[in-house]
Every structure is written in C-alpha cells, then in structure tokens.
Amino acid sequence: MKNIEINNVNYEVVTDYNDAIDEEEIKEKLTDYFDDFDYIVGDWAYSKLRLKGFYKEDNKKVSKINNIKDLDNYLKNNCAYGCRYFVLLKK
Template identity: 55%
Template sequence: MDKVVTIDNYRYSIIKNYKDGFSEEEFKTRLTDYFYDYDYILGDWAYGKLRLKGFYDPKNSKVKEINNYKNIKKYIKDYCAYECKYFIAKKVYK
C-alpha cells in the first residue's frame, strides 16, 4: 500500500518514490495552498532543495498541456536533474 500523508485536511498518496526521494517533513514544509488544487504533485530534488510542480488529471477541466499528468515523464526527463530523487503524490479524494 502507498504511504498516505495528510496536510491541512488534504490527503496525498505517495504513488512513486524514486530513489527514496520522499521526505514527509520537507513536503509539509514546501507545500502551500497554491498546490491544493492540483491532482498530482511532483517533488524533485535539485542542489539539495525540494522543488514542487503541480499536475492535473487528464479529465480535470483545468488541465493544460504543461500541467497534464500524462506528460509527467517528459517533464521529469526535460526539467529535472538527470537521475535525481523524486516522488509523485496523488491527491486522495473522499
């Protein structure tokens, strides 16, 4: 079973934890209300810092090409450091 974390009444399931990139403490520190609207959050590490990027489910009416979850692998390849640690958190809806 995936790890589930709760932050400000929002629940997230950690569906990918590449190279043990998930840090609950750092995720809670970096996550702001800006990200609450997204269906998925990618957290990647660069220069010892956690960076977050939000993505929408392809069926979400707010989805655009730049934040479509179906493009997350391309985003990781193009915008993240080569072989960096990262995680993907999926919002858990009730």
C-alpha cells in the same frame, strides 16, 4: 499503496523514486497554491526540493504544461538526470 497526510490533506504515494519523500520538507513547501492540483510532483536538485502541480487528463483545468500524462517529459526535460523524485495523488 502507501498513503501520507500533509497539511491535513491525504495523498497516495504513486512513486517514491530513490526515497525522495521527506514529509517535513514537503510540509514546509506545500502551500495553498497546490490545493487545486490532482498530483504533486517533487524533485530534488542540489539538496533543494522543487514542487510542481499536475492535473488528471479529465480535469477541466488541464493544459499541456500540467497534464500528468506528460510527467515523463517533465522529468526528462526539467529535472536533473537521475534525481530523486516523488509523485503524490490527492485522495
């Protein structure tokens, strides 16, 4: 697996669908709000990057809306069909 460092945090690239990772754009969007999440999911719509944080199933902060096991539902219901997206796992 490929690893990247963004804002001094190491991430494992779990998925990079359709070459969605733009490290400079992610650096601009990735604020300290996302520090707590186990996963960062980014998707592109209308040339704009959207980010969402997810937790591992065993994280005490996990809920229905941020459980990584529901990623497929999130992509299907909240993202443009066939959009470019990526999944990063905090190391």
